[in-house]
Amino acid sequence: MFASHPPLFSNPPHPREVIMLSKRFRLPNSASIDTFLAHGGYRSFRKALEMTADEIIAEVKTSNLRGRGGAGFPTGLKMGFVPRNSPKPKYIVVNADESEPGTCKDRLLMEYDPHSLLEGMLIAARAIDAKKGYIYIRGEYRYLIHILDRAIEEAYRHGYLGRNILGTGMDFDAYTHSGAGAYECGEESALLESLEGKRGVPRIKPPFPAQVGAFQCPTMLSNVETFCSIPYIVEMGGKAYADLGVEKAGGTKLTCLTGHLNKPGVYELPLGFPVDQLIHDVGGGIPGGRKLKAFIPGGSSCPVLTAKECEGLTMDYDAMAKRGTMLGSGGVVVMDESTDMVKVALRIMRFYQHESCGWCIPCREGTTWLRKMLQRFDEGLGRRHEIAMIGELAKNMLGRTFCALGDAAALPTISIVEKFYDEFERKLNAVSAPVPAPGPFPVLNDPPPLGVGR
Amino acid sequence: MLASYPPGRQRSAVVPMLIFAQDEVGSITPELVQEVAKRCGVQPVQVEECVTYYSMLRKKPLGKYHVQICTNISCLLNGGEELWKRACEQTGLGHKQVSADGMVSLEEVECIGACSWAPALQVNYDFEHLVTPERLDEILAACRKGDYVEKAK
Amino acid sequence: MANLVKFTIDGRELEAAPGTLVIDAAKRAGIEIPAFCYYEGLSLQGACRMCMVEVERMPKLQTACTLPVAEGMVVRTDTPQVAQARKGTLEFLLTNHPLDCPVCDKGGECELQDMVFRYGAGESRFTEIKHHVDEKQWSPVVYFDAPRCILCYRCVRVCDEGMGVGALGVVNRGVVAEIAPNHGDHLECDECGMCIDICPVGALTSGAYRYKTRPWEMEHVGTICTHCSNGCRTTLGVRNNQIIRGNNRDSSGINGEFLCIKGRYAFDFYDHPDRLQAPLMKVNGKLEPVSWSQALAAVARKFSDVKARGGNFGVIGSNRTTNEENFYLQKFARQVLGTNNLDHRRSGDIVSLLDALHGQQTALATTADLYQAKAVVVISADLALEHPLLSWQIRANWRHHAAHVYVVTTEPVREDKYSVNAARCAPGQELETLQALRPQLVDEPELIFVFGDTIKGEKVRKLVEFGASLGKPVKYVCLVDYANSRGAMDMGLTPELLPGYRASGMPGLTIAEMLAAEDLDVLWVVGANPLAGASLAARGAFVVVQDLFLTETAQAADVVFPACSAYEKNGTVTNVTGEVQRLKRAVQAMGTKPDLEIIGLLAREMGEAAQLGPWSADKVFAEIRATVPGYNVPLPVILTGGAAQTSPVNGRVEAPARPELIRSARNGLFSSGTLGRYSNVLHSVLEGRRQP
Ligand SMILES: Cc1cc2nc3c(=O)[nH]c(=O)nc-3n(C[C@H](O)[C@H](O)[C@H](O)COP(=O)(O)O)c2cc1C
Ligand code: SF4
Numbered sequence A: 001m002f003a004s005h006p007p008l009f010s011n012p013p014h015p016r017e018v019i020m021l022s023k024r025f026r027l028p029n030s031a032s033i034d035t036f037l038a039h040g041g042y043r044s045f046r047k048a049l050e051m052t053a054d055e056i057i058a059e060v061k062t063s064n065l066r067g068r069g070g071a072g073f074p075t076g077l078k079m080g081f082v083p084r085n086s087p088k089p090k091y092i093v094v095n096a097d098e099s100e101p102g103t104c105k106d107r108l109l110m111e112y113d114p115h116s117l118l119e120g121m122l123i124a125a126r127a128i129d130a131k132k133g134y135i136y137i138r139g140e141y142r143y144l145i146h147i148l149d150r151a152i153e154e155a156y157r158h159g160y161l162g163r164n165i166l167g168t169g170m171d172f173d174a175y176t177h178s179g180a181g182a183y184e185c186g187e188e189s190a191l192l193e194s195l196e197g198k199r200g201v202p203r204i205k206p207p208f209p210a211q212v213g214a215f216q217c218p219t220m221l222s223n224v225e226t227f228c229s230i231p232y233i234v235e236m237g238g239k240a241y242a243d244l245g246v247e248k249a250g251g252t253k254l255t256c257l258t259g260h261l262n263k264p265g266v267y268e269l270p271l272g273f274p275v276d277q278l279i280h281d282v283g284g285g286i287p288g289g290r291k292l293k294a295f296i297p298g299g300s301s302c303p304v305l306t307a308k309e310c311e312g313l314t315m316d317y318d319a320m321a322k323r324g325t326m327l328g329s330g331g332v333v334v335m336d337e338s339t340d341m342v343k344v345a346l347r348i349m350r351f352y353q354h355e356s357c358g359w360c361i362p363c364r365e366g367t368t369w370l371r372k373m374l375q376r377f378d379e380g381l382g383r384r385h386e387i388a389m390i391g392e393l394a395k396n397m398l399g400r401t402f403c404a405l406g407d408a409a410a411l412p413t414i415s416i417v418e419k420f421y422d423e424f425e426r427k428l429n430a431v432s433a434p435v436p437a438p439g440p441f442p443v444l445n446d447p448p449p450l451g452v453g454r
Numbered sequence B: 001m002l003a004s005y006p007p008g009r010q011r012s013a014v015v016p017m018l019i020f021a022q023d024e025v026g027s028i029t030p031e032l033v034q035e036v037a038k039r040c041g042v043q044p045v046q047v048e049e050c051v052t053y054y055s056m057l058r059k060k061p062l063g064k065y066h067v068q069i070c071t072n073i074s075c076l077l078n079g080g081e082e083l084w085k086r087a088c089e090q091t092g093l094g095h096k097q098v099s100a101d102g103m104v105s106l107e108e109v110e111c112i113g114a115c116s117w118a119p120a121l122q123v124n125y126d127f128e129h130l131v132t133p134e135r136l137d138e139i140l141a142a143c144r145k146g147d148y149v150e151k152a153k
Numbered sequence C: 001m002a003n004l005v006k007f008t009i010d011g012r013e014l015e016a017a018p019g020t021l022v023i024d025a026a027k028r029a030g031i032e033i034p035a036f037c038y039y040e041g042l043s044l045q046g047a048c049r050m051c052m053v054e055v056e057r058m059p060k061l062q063t064a065c066t067l068p069v070a071e072g073m074v075v076r077t078d079t080p081q082v083a084q085a086r087k088g089t090l091e092f093l094l095t096n097h098p099l100d101c102p103v104c105d106k107g108g109e110c111e112l113q114d115m116v117f118r119y120g121a122g123e124s125r126f127t128e129i130k131h132h133v134d135e136k137q138w139s140p141v142v143y144f145d146a147p148r149c150i151l152c153y154r155c156v157r158v159c160d161e162g163m164g165v166g167a168l169g170v171v172n173r174g175v176v177a178e179i180a181p182n183h184g185d186h187l188e189c190d191e192c193g194m195c196i197d198i199c200p201v202g203a204l205t206s207g208a209y210r211y212k213t214r215p216w217e218m219e220h221v222g223t224i225c226t227h228c229s230n231g232c233r234t235t236l237g238v239r240n241n242q243i244i245r246g247n248n249r250d251s252s253g254i255n256g257e258f259l260c261i262k263g264r265y266a267f268d269f270y271d272h273p274d275r276l277q278a279p280l281m282k283v284n285g286k287l288e289p290v291s292w293s294q295a296l297a298a299v300a301r302k303f304s305d306v307k308a309r310g311g312n313f314g315v316i317g318s319n320r321t322t323n324e325e326n327f328y329l330q331k332f333a334r335q336v337l338g339t340n341n342l343d344h345r346r347s348g349d350i351v352s353l354l355d356a357l358h359g360q361q362t363a364l365a366t367t368a369d370l371y372q373a374k375a376v377v378v379i380s381a382d383l384a385l386e387h388p389l390l391s392w393q394i395r396a397n398w399r400h401h402a403a404h405v406y407v408v409t410t411e412p413v414r415e416d417k418y419s420v421n422a423a424r425c426a427p428g429q430e431l432e433t434l435q436a437l438r439p440q441l442v443d444e445p446e447l448i449f450v451f452g453d454t455i456k457g458e459k460v461r462k463l464v465e466f467g468a469s470l471g472k473p474v475k476y477v478c479l480v481d482y483a484n485s486r487g488a489m490d491m492g493l494t495p496e497l498l499p500g501y502r503a504s505g506m507p508g509l510t511i512a513e514m515l516a517a518e519d520l521d522v523l524w525v526v527g528a529n530p531l532a533g534a535s536l537a538a539r540g541a542f543v544v545v546q547d548l549f550l551t552e553t554a555q556a557a558d559v560v561f562p563a564c565s566a567y568e569k570n571g572t573v574t575n576v577t578g579e580v581q582r583l584k585r586a587v588q589a590m591g592t593k594p595d596l597e598i599i600g601l602l603a604r605e606m607g608e609a610a611q612l613g614p615w616s617a618d619k620v621f622a623e624i625r626a627t628v629p630g631y632n633v634p635l636p637v638i639l640t641g642g643a644a645q646t647s648p649v650n651g652r653v654e655a656p657a658r659p660e661l662i663r664s665a666r667n668g669l670f671s672s673g674t675l676g677r678y679s680n681v682l683h684s685v686l687e688g689r690r691q692p
């Protein structure tokens, strides 16, 4: 096999897990088509072949499936936006760029159950009448490209891909497409630019990919987990799928527990799962019995919550929105009382600064300025009046950038300075030693010097 | 690879072609840029735009074993930064530097999608999870000796 | 108009066609929305985020440059939130900007300066170290200073979309992203400088102009480029009687914002060190400087003598001198010298075209038509290199109106890239190839045929027949070489034709015949170089030359008069599409005189001035308007810097077309006949040096 690491799932599963998407993970040789077929694989696709396009889309709508890539947009609606009578070819594009810090769930689906992704794509292709599908995988996931390529090859051999699939007259080809290191290519329109061989710079929206997507044609673009959920919806019916979750958000969610936890890992949990149990039961609690300080519910783009704000909170889109944050991509980051929040703010900003595509002014310049400033704070060289300025500058980015990366950089920053103001104060002049040498900073192809002290 | 894309859309192959070719050649050379441009039917400057945009593409060769250590948030909380510093000390190398014998190079990278198994690193696309300082030492030693076993490539 | 969309901006009720962008609608209503990346006619970017406006029922600010108006939309540009957003974005923009305005070439003309002045904050809160990279030189005429660049991508777009060249790209990512040239460290392109012109800040600067002056120290003189026949309007920046730059300040000409390398930089021949500054006369076989009166007297005496004894004159005119000069010269030749041995170098068969079109007043296309027509057929010309403005117009038409472009050439050309059909033909087989396109062409609602010098004589007639057989409105452009090639034909600088294409009815010699005539007594050459690569058979002929430089012809002269260039005189020229425009004097070159004045002084010296009339450009032009068919163009249009199309299609041309005399020099972007040899800029660029 291509993986070099020990299994990524917990074996046996945690008792609180609801095993659906992960049901084949623990089978021997789970990625092979034989295992897949022996455990219900492609059955939903066969069922979908008996359904009309409208029926499939209606089931997905009923299921309340919301996109698992971060934005949480209802998938059924998105499928419905793909024009029916367009003379242009239509495409399926899978967003397997998984780059949001804190998120590592799509990896499991592709590593242990690649055929379920192909099955999801096939059902979606049937619903929107697409003939080709691309899986855009981040370049760092090289081993997954091999796994998927092999799965695709198996699917061709078994007649699930290619011309006249299962004798129904349906044609569908699937391909993998490697990225090469760019978080921004997870943004759907930047992904499409990248897929077309260009720089990963987002497009003006509208039009959205459903109307004008890959190669300027209508496209259904969704996250890996979203596609993998579709076969279950077809299998159990939209209603049953919806019932697994909460109001307005159906199904289960692969949740990545990361940070200060005794048992970090990826767990399949129903939507609406309580945060408290997430940390203390599933995640095994915080090491050393330390107390919770801060919590990120769905990847580093989300506003950070304090321990107090986590009380009574559940893992679902609307509950998170009420607390001023987002469920995001399911990348939970738990931070205990020992955490230096200034450092966290800096590390997050460093990431967005490094990944900003540079297209628009507020993001390109704002992330750079903020990174430099936060770096100074981290080194004890902040100035008192600048603490408020950090928030102000972040707000000058918020809602004004070309794509959501600017917001993703601004939101956590604003929440951290506002909620952990005292930590910034405490760090003022905290360092008496001379200015430390600048740490290595990941820059692109070693451009000219950048930033404080360089 | 060109056949994967719709007719007239060979440009799509630019990035995958570059990254797979880089694995063979070691880096993106000017000749490679010309060749990819020709095959994909674009101007060399359009290939250059991509080479400098994507952070995994590089114009200078790195070590035989390229060790990429993540220090992003989940890894940071679990000692990623310490691992990075330790690797720098152990090898005497810094960010994107290559050892004199060309065996090892280091890079501090952004999130590599191993957050639940932090701290994590990659050696030539192979994931190493829950890396302890001792494991790091082992990995670096194996790389220096040339007997690190790769799988993902 | 029926289906206009109604909306309000800042409380004003407005209407616009569906699809109009808020930024344009506001501009038309006199409401300014600041923008860097938005540029009319180029693709949308939404990158600078300066144009944010509040729109009712939309939670976030919207970019006015990407938002089409909608029925009932309520837009506000004057709220505190909008003002704050503009201020915030400018603050970001200035963080890595060097703020070196005192030494920046763009100071005073910089959109960033203006924007910060109007919308920015008075102070800076940025105290970090700025990102810096050194300035680069991409070509002799293009410099790039990355720190000043605001990444509006205008240059990238104008090069790719406007020029069809695509020599610029963006490299790196995030804050270190930079504009980059197509060949690693340098550019290989048209060297047109459009990128410099369109740059809102001082990031792209011109090698020819940089650090020479502050913009407000110059006087700006709008005139017409003297190089190719397209007739682009160029604004010359003049200080202390020196032309410091050429650009397109007000975009008011037929070329809009377009200029090629020749229009923008190749005025530089005017102060080439070899420029003639005093009349020369042959003394003991050597040309020596003499006074104007000596030279004029000598020539007048010779002319009078030869005329008195019934000797033979040969007069060769120019396709760069003004209509007034050409008109006056032919009048001089015919009335004073009594000769019809009068010619100039012909580069396109306009005569056959006018004859074939007889009576069809509207069949000649204008430059503007090329931007509007539904379909254009380019035959036998590499338009992008030989007629850059026409190429620009067609390309813009394709981009904005999806015009159908057809190409019939022997070699690949730039137009191929966006043509619906690029047909290659064997030399001489243009019309046969065109026939093959017929099924497509008959489906076009209207067409313009643009043809080069291989379509001449009978072929022009066949082309017009083909056009007529399509049964659609068809117009034509007959390509010619230089700034006033068309005017030289129109003004009757040929033996067979008088001004306005009326037959002269008198015999006369062509250039080749003059050079070959052993009994020629006088050869008078005004602004041409017929002896480059040719010799004069009449050994004893008295040769008079009016020119800027000591050309091959001038070297063989007995008297040489130093003439003004197009930038040193007033008058009019007629471009390839028959549009008349006005030259305006920008500078004065020491010791030179306009050709018109030289001819006039000669007439006076001979005592013949009265019959020719005054030699002021305005007076001669008045006579042209009154007497030359097709030239009665509206004066105000021309006086205000506009272009007026002439209409010389008046019936059959009762004289032979002489297609055998037609040959285009096929100048590319980096050559311009003899004149091109004296432009340092054209030689300095790599592409110019590479030319054969
Ligand atoms: C900066 C940025 C990065 C993103 N990265 C990813 C990603 O890595 N994976 C992903 O599935 N979606 C990512 N998204 C979300 C996508 O734009 C898009 O919403 C998603 O792929 C749609 O699929 P879904 O409806 O299944 O969620 C990102 C969005 C932004 C703005
Ligand atoms: S917000 Fe702007 S600069 Fe940042 S990634 Fe999006 S488009 Fe690029």
Ligand code: FES
Pocket (backbone or CB within 6 Å): C034, C035, C036, C037, C038, C045, C046, C047, C048, C049, C050, C051, C052, C063, C064, C065, C066
């Ligand atoms: S003009 Fe609208 S974003 Fe630049």
